[in-house]
Amino acid sequence: MDTNNKTAFISTNTEEEKEKIMENVGITFDEIYCRGSSLVEWTYVQPHLPNVRENYYKYSGFAGKLWFRMKMSMARAKNKIDTYYTMKALAPEYLLNRDPANQQLRASMAHLHIAPMPMLTDRLTRVYAIKFVDREFSPHMLTDWNKYVLMLGDVQQWDDLSLAEEVVVDMANLTLKQVVVLTPPVVKKLVKCYLDVLLFKPLSMHFVNAPSFAEAVFTLVKSLLKPKIADRIFVHTEKGYEKLHEHISPKYLPKDFDGEGPELKDMHNAWLQKIDSYREWFLENDSYVVREELRQGTPISYSDVFGMKVPATTDSMTSHGESER
Structure with missing residues (x-):
């Protein structure tokens, strides 16, 4: 392997790998992108979810892969997207203030x-x-x-x-x-x-x-x-x-x-x-967090997810990360 070529160390599917995966599950990449587009459109009508630009999902490619990994279930995929933005609010020490240059x-x-x-x-x-x-x-x-x-x-x-x-x-x-x-x-x-x-x-x-x-x-x-x-x-x-x-x-x-x-x-x-190279994306991503006050139905709390009250250290860790931005 050419050790001077940094891209040689980055994992990216070969065409052969893509074909084998599609054969294994019996679908096509067109279906993945189609399902992804449907998921992106779904996010637009969820008032509690951030209004994320579609190119955030790389023209639905990531959203479609999310559907694929959720056993090709739209219900599971929607729940995964909801959970992603919800967890950012509940675990900010890991999911917010993510500046690669820190x-x-x-x-x-x-x-x-x-x-x-x-x-x-x-x-x-x-x-x-x-x-x-x-x-x-x-x-x-x-x-x-x-x-x-x-x-x-x-x-x-x-x-x-x-x-x-x-x-x-x-x-x-x-x-x-x-x-x-x-x-x-x-x-x-x-x-x-x-x-x-x-x-x-x-x-x-x-x-x-x-x-x-x-x-x-x-x-x-x-x-x-x-x-x-x-x-x-x-x-x-x-x-x-x-x-x-x-x-x-x-x-x-x-x-x-x-x-x-x-x-x-x-x-x-x-x-x-x-x-x-994704620094701009990470900085923008910080603004995309769920708004529980707009969720239809009962808002999700910290104790709902983790079964415990918010620990005292959470605020200190969050402010620590913000101070270094």
Whole structure:
């Protein structure tokens, strides 16, 4: 692979991959765009949803892919769009004030590398690789890391299509400092963000080089997931990647996971540049938030979604992010 060509590290469907996906589900791309147009028109008549310009959805392409990932159900797709804007109001520390040029965010991302692999697996899934680069950690990094991952998910979903995702996390540099900040309320909110906001359909999640003290976190996370999703989490405490390769071929893993793909750092840096190119979009996206006072029916509250009152830290985290804009 040409390591000087940054676009070689960016995951984009090949024509062959598109054809295989369409054959697998028995539809055409024309139908995806048609359904997307219908969804965009639906948003215009929902008074509580922001009046988003259609090119925000890239001429309905993203909205159509949303329909596709929601098992080709218009009802589920509409609910997903509603949830996206609702969660922005309820989890602003992760879903608002997302400026790619924010210096604190950029500094935090030097300590966590993440990127989707350039090619789909033979199961037509997209592998995401994540690695703790070192053991340096400050509490704000947890917010920054998850904010960035959700930003990457937004950008990734514009141009990409797959049947599901497979996530691989190298935890060799995980420390107790990172674990203790993962309180039940924080984990619950993050689970909701990833499963309810992103077009994320996890086929498998692998945690390699996992230290024994991380077991409590996995127990908590699994308790917040549906059993069928919890069963897709695999924790590999053995050092190395041999067990991981029994589930995912090295062909679809980064070089630093003993795989045949590019170095994760190179892919991570290429994605940082791509997300930079979406800065204007992210800044505009901040203004698109649900207006509960205009919702037909009962407004949705924080406790409705998370089953608890708004934590005191939420306001401080939000204002912190705003002060750095």
